[in-house]
Amino acid sequence: MEIREATPEDWAAVWPFFHRIVAAGETFTYPADLSSATARDWWLLNAPNRTVVAVDDHGTVVGTAKMNNNQWGNGSHVASASYMVDPDHAGRGTGRALCEHTLDWARRQGFRAMQFNAVVATNTAAVALYRSLGFTIIGTVPEGFHHPAHGYVGLHVMHRPL
Template sequence: MLIRDATAEDWPAIWPFFHRIVAAGETYPYPLDLDAEQGRAWWLLAPPDRTAVAVDDAGLVVGTAKMNVNRPGNGDHVASASYMVDPDRQARGVGRALCEDSLRWARAQGFAAMEFNAVVETNIYAVKLYESLGFRITGTQPRAFRHPTEGLVGLHCMHVDL
């Protein structure tokens, strides 16, 4: 699997699974009716931020990540990232590869830490992955996310020093 910087030409390959994940409403606090242009504006980031794609051996985009400053100003020493893996290609190491790539990027950019502000507590596979890479839950906002089947659930803040 190749992880590389995303280009505008990758968006048509990202959009179908991006839309499927957002519309499911289980892991991202994005509007469920987000259209392709809105999604593109939120996901394809300009430098110095970064968006990457994971490409399988057949040349298919199977996942994507966006990396950015977590907070401007006095918080700009902490990075953040978000990940999406095509649901038809989960449990194949794509999420781990994207997360490891984003940690390398953050270190190379000189960030002191990486933080995720809103990891849905029912997203147990993501929580387990992040913890395996050194992240720890630093707090949970109870009932901060409206899950379509679980009701109101918490959002974890997860942090790792780089």
């Protein structure tokens, strides 16, 4: 698998699984009816922030990540990141590779920590992955996420020093 800088041309490959994930309403706080144009503007970040795609050996885009400062000003020393893996390619290490890539990027950029602001508590695969990479849950917003199947569930804030 190759992880490389995302280009505007990659959006055509990212959008189908991005839309599928967001429309399911189970893991992201984005509106379920988010348009492709708005999603592209939110996801494809400009430098110094970064967006990447994971491409398999056949040239298929199987995942994507965006990485950025979590806050501005006096909070800009903490990074954040978001990940999407095509559900048809899940369970093959793409999420782990993307997460490790963003951690390496954040270290190289001089960030002191990485924080995820909104990890849905029922997204147990993501929570387990992040924990295995050294993240801890530093707080949970009770009923911070309205899950389509589970109702109101917690929204974790996860953090790890770099």
